[in-house]
Amino acid sequence: MTLAKTLGAVALGLISLGIFSNVAAAEAGAPLLDKVPPGTVLTIGDPVTQKALEVSGLVKELTFEVKWANLSGGPQTSEAFRAHALDVGSVAEIPSIFATWNNLPVRNIAYRERKDPIANPIYRFGIAPGVDVKSLADFRGKRIAFSPGQAQGTLVLRALHAAGLTKKDATLVELPSTGDVYPKALASKQVDIAPLGGVNIRRYVSQYGSDGATLIEHGLRDDPSHLYAPQWVLDDPAKAAALAEYVRLWARATEWVDQNPEIWIKEYYIGQQGLSREDAEFLVTLSGTQVIPDSWADVKKRHQETINLLADELGYKPFDVEQIFDNRFEKIAAGALPRSQ
Structure with a gap:
């Protein structure tokens, strides 16, 4: 093994142990490239957005190669991250928090919520x-x-x-x-x-x-939805640029689904998921309208409250919410939408 490879392996091991957390935080501030370099490949675990991109035609705007992985949610994506078999995944609020507690450095790079989370709970x-x-x-x-x-x-x-x-x-x-x-x-x-x-x-x-x-009804907010990625993927300039492009299309796909419920019912819920029309219509009504904020201030505040609650109830050590957000991506999703939400 060459010296470079040896040092790389040591660094990866230290990152997995959380020793390089401050270095990772510094690297997360590196400017994103304007264009995705040729030859860039992302493995994406986001089946719902994959279908939305395909049905809407937005998938044609991808400028890099995508390998789609039919998985989502915290346990599956975290396991795939550890195996270096996935570059980005779609999850709710919790996986990035528990990944951090389990020495898996990840960051949230996109966020959406429901316009009326109390009337439209998950x-x-x-x-x-x-x-x-x-x-x-x-x-x-x-x-x-x-x-x-x-x-x-x-x-x-x-x-x-x-x-x-x-x-x-x-x-x-x-x-x-x-x-x-x-x-x-x-x-x-x-x-x-x-x-x-x-x-x-x-x-x-x-x-x-x-x-x-x-x-x-519980009357509580339960609607956060995120894209998150491992720190080592975000530290790769080419992959980070590809993630920024994907976040833009993710936001546009989210809006397209909201604006085309009948097509979504037919193509996704009935055609792909095999649900009855009654179940499909129920889910569309339950979801309400999705919105993508252009500021993460409130998002981070709620996230910090969740971290503190889980730490107190489950015996973990609380940490600063900034550790799990890559602020380079804060404005990207909302900025990709043609109208203000």
């Missing part, structure tokens, strides 16, 4: 048949499905906190939040309460409402 709490829960205060003493390291788990902690409770006031039952695990756990009374998202919200009451299954 999750509602499912209540098991026969369990009397009318408000968050009734969570005291209940068995609650909990997925640490994911958005659903953090929502549980937020709900408890909003009711003046802590995790010690309930029994948190660790269960994966995949597929229909939570609805089945509720129906079988393995848990009393579980956060449900997507079509599981509609299907849970449809399938088990006659048995007494119910839903309650």
